[in-house]
Amino acid sequence: MSAPRESVREVATPQGPARAHVCRPARAAGTIVLGHGAGGGLGALDLAVAREVLVDRGWAVVVVEQPWLVAGRKVAGRPATLDEAWVPVVRALLTGRGPLPRPLVVGGRSAGARVACRTAAELEADAGLLLSFPLHPPGRPDRLRADELALAPDPSWVVQGTNDSFGTPAELAAYLPAGATLLEVPGAHSFPRGSRAALVEALGQVAGMLPA
Structure with a gap:
């Protein structure tokens, strides 16, 4: 079997250029597009x-680098600006040069998972993969983001740390x-290296x- 092809695509968005880090097998079953958290970290373990x-x-897997991170800023923009950047990147991946195939799974970790939920219907996503979904800020269970979680595609999978201060599995359930x-x-919330085997499983x- 030939090795997957890796590439980086720059995509213009209303918030500035974003980068799509693409890893594509020769005969991809579909496409999974993931966003990073508000602290950046494309190399986060999950x-x-x-x-x-x-x-x-x-599966073809794409990790999208938001424009604020491409520009070297240390703080993410407002949720609406993240959505404005995310949607054209995903559309470009599916319809541009060398389009990636459907079905489309959208997701990401933390803030990236929130973006994916908010935009899933607009992108007609077939499924969702939510890593470390931040149900609420640490210590603020009164500030729930359950309305965003409710927008997750059907089906979706939520991979959550047992001691996540942004929402435990029991809270998310x-x-x-x-x-x-x-x-x-x-x-x-940020998985340590010791979680690797459990994440693989x-x-x-x-x-x-995943949908065929």
């Missing part, structure tokens, strides 16, 4: 493991929308349930 496991299962499956992984389970 994103890295998702890319590794899902590419190995035959109370707000899971129809068609969402929750997978618990030992760890906090969880994302392997997800890979076996």
